[in-house]
Amino acid sequence: MAAQILTWLDERLGLTGIYKTVLDRKVPKVNWAFTLGSATLFLAVMQAATGIFLSAYYVPHPDQAYDSINYIMNDVAFGWLIRGIHHWGATLMVITVVLHMLRTFFYGAYKYPREVTWVTGVFLLLVTLGMGFTGYLLPWNQRAYWATTVGTSITETIPFIGPFINQALRGGTDLSTLTLVRFFSAHIWMLPAALFGLIGVHIYLVIRLGISKIPSEDE
Amino acid sequence: MAHAGPEYGLSRRSFVTGVVGILGGIIAAVVGLPAIGYLLSPSLKSGTATKEEWVPLGPIEELVVGEPRLFAFTRTKQVGWERTANSYGVYVVRKAGDSYDVFSNVCTHLSCRVSWKEDENEYVCPCHDGRFAKDGSIISGPQPRPLNRFEYKIEEGTIYIHLVEA
Numbered sequence: 001m002a003a004q005i006l007t008w009l010d011e012r013l014g015l016t017g018i019y020k021t022v023l024d025r026k027v028p029k030v031n032w033a034f035t036l037g038s039a040t041l042f043l044a045v046m047q048a049a050t051g052i053f054l055s056a057y058y059v060p061h062p063d064q065a066y067d068s069i070n071y072i073m074n075d076v077a078f079g080w081l082i083r084g085i086h087h088w089g090a091t092l093m094v095i096t097v098v099l100h101m102l103r104t105f106f107y108g109a110y111k112y113p114r115e116v117t118w119v120t121g122v123f124l125l126l127v128t129l130g131m132g133f134t135g136y137l138l139p140w141n142q143r144a145y146w147a148t149t150v151g152t153s154i155t156e157t158i159p160f161i162g163p164f165i166n167q168a169l170r171g172g173t174d175l176s177t178l179t180l181v182r183f184f185s186a187h188i189w190m191l192p193a194a195l196f197g198l199i200g201v202h203i204y205l206v207i208r209l210g211i212s213k214i215p216s217e218d219e
Numbered sequence: 220m221a222h223a224g225p226e227y228g229l230s231r232r233s234f235v236t237g238v239v240g241i242l243g244g245i246i247a248a249v250v251g252l253p254a255i256g257y258l259l260s261p262s263l264k265s266g267t268a269t270k271e272e273w274v275p276l277g278p279i280e281e282l283v284v285g286e287p288r289l290f291a292f293t294r295t296k297q298v299g300w301e302r303t304a305n306s307y308g309v310y311v312v313r314k315a316g317d318s319y320d321v322f323s324n325v326c327t328h329l330s331c332r333v334s335w336k337e338d339e340n341e342y343v344c345p346c347h348d349g350r351f352a353k354d355g356s357i358i359s360g361p362q363p364r365p366l367n368r369f370e371y372k373i374e375e376g377t378i379y380i381h382l383v384e385a
Contacts, residue, residue, distance in 0.1 A: 046250070053254055057299075067300035075299075077260035078253035085250065 021207060028213035033107075036100035037206070043093040044199065047131075048192065050086040058138070060184035062177050065140035090132055097128050109212040117205040120198050127195045134187040140180060148183070149175055261299065273372070273379040274307075280376055282313040287335045287342075287353065289324065294382070308332060309369060309380060310342070312353060321369045321380055322355050328362040342366065 010016050027034075057076060059068045072079035101121060104110055110118035137148040152175075156166040171178030276290040287310045296303050308324035324332050324342075331346035341358060342351040349360030356365045370381035 049250060049254075053257055056258060064300065071300040075260075077256040079257060079260075081253050082250075082257050 025207065025210060027211055030211065030214060033099075033103045034211065036096050036103055040093060040096045040100055041199065041203070043089050043096060044195065046085060047089050047093060048196075050082050050089065051188065051192075053082045054086060055188060060138065060181050062140060062180060065138065065180060069139050090135060093128060094132055097125055101125060107212065108215055111212075113209055114205070114212065117202060117209065120202045120205070124195065124198050124202060127191050127198065130191050131187060131195065134183040134191065137180060137183045138187065145175060148179065152179075271381065271383045274382045276309060276311065276378050276380060278376050279313065279319075279373060279378050282311060284313045284315055285353075287312045289335065294384075296384075307382070310335060310366075311371075311378060319371060319378065320354060321371045321378075322366040323369060325367065326362060327364040327367065328360065333366070 006015075054072065057068055057072050057079070059065060069083070072083055104118065104121065110121075133148075133151060136151075137144045152166050152169045155169060156162045158165060167173060169179075169182075170176070171182050272294075274292060274294075276292070282288055290309045290311060291306060292309075293304050293306045296305060310320075310322045310324055312320040312322075314320060322342075324334070326333050326344040326346065326349055328344065328347060328349050331344050333342040333344045333349070333351060335341075336343050340353065342353075342355075344350070344360065344362070347361050349362040350358040351362075351366050352358050355368065372379050372381075
């Protein structure tokens, strides 16, 4: 019965075709460093899932942000687990994304025909760092406040346009409610939209072009 | 999942597929099952149900017969991380023979606070000029009911009211 339903669905949706194209790809003999992209994707999905759950309680307002996170940590069942995964997953994702880039670089996997994959990867790195930067402010504790003060101040040193960029990031001259809300918006809507859009292109290219083999000595 | 043929044993491919499936299931369960509890957690807390309490107002010996006296107290309510302080006003009138009238100062019309006017011998609501007699009954105004009464008790010279919150 189950097999019949699957066959019925497969005939209409082409599930086997998708499975074969996406997962049963031919790959050259590679090593564990080639799992870093999948590891990063897995972490991105975990961040999305736990982030969605956190938004059920978090309030992006200076009066309530800190208290709402305290509430998640101390009063909500498994709140410590959901936030813990999100917190450590963020750190881990920056690490895997950088290692993934180093692997690609040192194996020369960015070369023809994979230049566009590399470029989308560079943007993915930037967006990931942006996610880390905007997420860091959201607990609205002393560390978050001053880290963001310092982080946004750095942009001020850019000649001519620095002060403008600083104010654009902060939504004014100082850190305020506006900063918190725009960082929240960037963290849960703008950057994730960019992130998952780029991931789509990145993975499409990986499937289309296949992965490169480890270069041999005479190459 | 595992296609263990008797002649070939478990192939490498089906072993890896199986292990990936099992690990994936475990990871999904580790995040997914607590997530259900996480989302439902505040809804299942019993603290939000009806709360009742006997609130001590003060000593009865200071009360003069026939003279309404306002007692005030506040109670803090916490929902999630948000605390709200509610203030309550209670008029106590000592009557002859050690019985008492205990009224809430909330007008029965639109919940403004009434106050006792000694010179007019009435409770007056400032919002729509509702007027109540000393015993809480309606004199004039738009209010539909007499002042709400609290259940009370007296223990060791102190008057308590029964505060029931929805």
